Amino acid sequence: MNDMNDDISTAVSPGKFILLGEHAVVYGKPAVALAIDMSFSCSVSAGEYNSLNGVPIDLSRHPHIQCILSRLNVNNINITTWSDIPSGSGLGSSAALSSSLDAAIRNLTKKDMDLVEIARDSFEAEYYAQGRASPLDTSTCTFGKGVAINVKETDTHLWDAEKEDGRWSISKTKVPEMTFVIGYTGIKASTGPLVEKVRKYKEHNRFASDVIDEIEMVTMQGIDDMRNDDVVSLGKNMTANHKLLSILGVSCNELNKLVNAAERHSYGAKLTGSGGGGCMIALTDRPEIVCEDIRLHGGIPYTVKTGVDGVTII
Ligand code: MEV
Numbered sequence: 280m281n282d283m284n285d286d287i288s289t290a291v292s293p294g295k296f297i298l299l300g301e302h303a304v305v306y307g308k309p310a311v312a313l314a315i316d317m318s319f320s321c322s323v324s325a326g327e328y329n330s331l332n333g334v335p336i337d338l339s340r341h342p343h344i345q346c347i348l349s350r351l352n353v354n355n356i357n358i359t360t361w362s363d364i365p366s367g368s369g370l371g372s373s374a375a376l377s378s379s380l381d382a383a384i385r386n387l388t389k390k391d392m393d394l395v396e397i398a399r400d401s402f403e404a405e406y407y408a409q410g411r412a413s414p415l416d417t418s419t420c421t422f423g424k425g426v427a428i429n430v431k432e433t434d435t436h437l438w439d440a441e442k443e444d445g446r447w448s449i450s451k452t453k454v455p456e457m458t459f460v461i462g463y464t465g466i467k468a469s470t471g472p473l474v475e476k477v478r479k480y481k482e483h484n485r486f487a488s489d490v491i492d493e494i495e496m497v498t499m500q501g502i503d504d505m506r507n508d509d510v511v512s513l514g515k516n517m518t519a520n521h522k523l524l525s526i527l528g529v530s531c532n533e534l535n536k537l538v539n540a541a542e543r544h545s546y547g548a549k550l551t552g553s554g555g556g557g558c559m560i561a562l563t564d565r566p567e568i569v570c571e572d573i574r575l576h577g578g579i580p581y582t583v584k585t586g587v588d589g590v591t592i593i
Contacts, residue, residue, distance in 0.1 A: 286385035289322040292375035292590040294364040296461065296551040296560050299433040299586070300428070301320040301521055302477050302527060303494040307445030307571045309429040309506075310498060312419040313454060315461075318585040319362040319375035319420075320593075323383045333359075342408035345445040350400045351384050366432030367467030369552020373408065375417035377401035382590045395438045397421050397526040397590060402440055411478065414440045416552075418449045421591030427452035430502055453564065454585065455508050459560050460539060460569045462531040462578035466556025473529050479529060487527060494523050499563075503571035514546025514562050521559075529554030540576040544568045550564045 292317040300310025311546035329336045332563035336358070337404070338345040348354065358380065364372040378401040385392050403419035419426040422437060427450050435451040481487040497516045504513035521538055524530055530538075534550045534557075542562035548561040557580075563569045 287322050287324045288383045289320060289593050290386065291318050291320040291384070291593055292379040292383035293318050293371075293423055293587045294375055295371040295416060296369070296459070296538040296558070297415065298551075298560070299517065300494060300498040301415075301552060302474070302524065302529060303491045303498070303555075304415050304428055304447075305411060305474055305477070306481070306491060307443060307500065308491060308495040309502070310413070310415050311425065311430070311452060311502060313425050313585040314419050314423040314587045314589060315363060315370070316587050317364045318361065319364055319372055319379050321376065321383045322359040322536075323377040323380070323387050323508065324357045325387075326355050327549075328336050328355055329563065331360070332355050343373055344380060346404035346407040347377055347380050347400055350380065350403060351388070351390065353384055356384070360494040365463055366383060367557065368463055368552070369465060369468070369550075369557030370461070371416050371420050373406060373470075374401060375420040377417060378421040378590045382592060386592050392592075394589065395419055397436060399440070409474055410442060410590050412470075413445065414447050414449055419561060419589075421589050422451065424586055425452040425454035425585070426450070427502065445497060448503065452502075455505060456587070457510060457562055458564055458566050459583055459585065460541065460545075460566050460573065461483065461564055461581045461583055462537040462559045462561070463549070463557070463572035464531075464537065464556050464578055465513040465582065466531070466533060468553060468555035468557045470553040473555045475486055477527055477529065487525040488591060490523050490526050494520060497523065510546050510562060511526040517549045517560075517562060518542065524550055524554060528585035531555055535560050536576050537573055537578045538542045541569050
């Protein structure tokens with residue numbers, strides 16, 4: 280608090296979708312995510328107590344914010360947020376909240392603006408809020424563009440993270456021009472319980488570990504496909520990844536319906552994020568028809584732009 284002045288500081292972070300490898304990445308397996316042109320913005324200024332959008336905040340109900348304030352040793356702060364990322368949709372709203380809040384406070388209090396530190400704080404917030412997490416979502420919302428985890432021979436190594444369940448080497452990865460359509464089921468799903476569901480399944484059933492190993496295989500094949508600009512094979516690996524996630528028990532009828540509908544005019548389709556509702560993605564060169572297919576099957580379609588920047592002070 281002491282270092283704050285009368286200024287307002289604002290930061291914006293992009294949303295993201297996971298192209299390949301969600302859930303398995305929690306256990307240190309490889310994964311890739313792309314930042315998208317949906318965003319979460321956070322403004323902060325010094326206040327008399329902690330408030331969120333003009334109302335006193337009960338931090339116990341906002342674990343991401345609680346963790347960021349505690350890591351940055353800040354109190355009595357006004358936080359204003361706005362976002363076009365649907366919350367609980369698997370598109371990174373909580374990761375983008377954490378990274379934009381962390382960056383805005385660092386800027387306001389003249390702390391180090393190192394992106395690795397912002398990614399680390401945001402990962403800790405996500406881990407605390409979910410009970411278990413990988414650094415994939417928070418690193419993608421912080422660094423933008425394409426982020427790969429535990430993939431050798433990626434372009435630039437960014438940082439490393441470690442927890443009892445996994446070790447993660449986080450890198451930037453080049454992603455070829457591709458068109459994606461997102462289909463939102465309209466069902467909000469909390470990541471924490473889905474991550475916990477997979478953990479229990481894995482703990483009690485050897486078969487779940489085999490499925491996670493298969494997710495690792497299709498993810499690595501998909502990464503090779505991107506390197507070779509082979510969208511046909513990448514699409515097949517995305518669809519295979521969806522089937523494996525369904526076997527893990529994190530899909531639902533609504534997601535399966537949208538994936539099946541989108542597949543007809545796509546190279547491949549899969550759920551993205553934690554599942555249980557939220558969103559699916561389709562890789563296609565016929566976005567209008569896929570949007571229509573998604574709409575006809577009860578989903579809300581978005582054609583998104585990838586390759587966008589990470590957290591930025593505005
Ligand atoms: C959620 O967007 C992605 C998961 O793999 C959880 C995580 O990586 O923290 C399900």
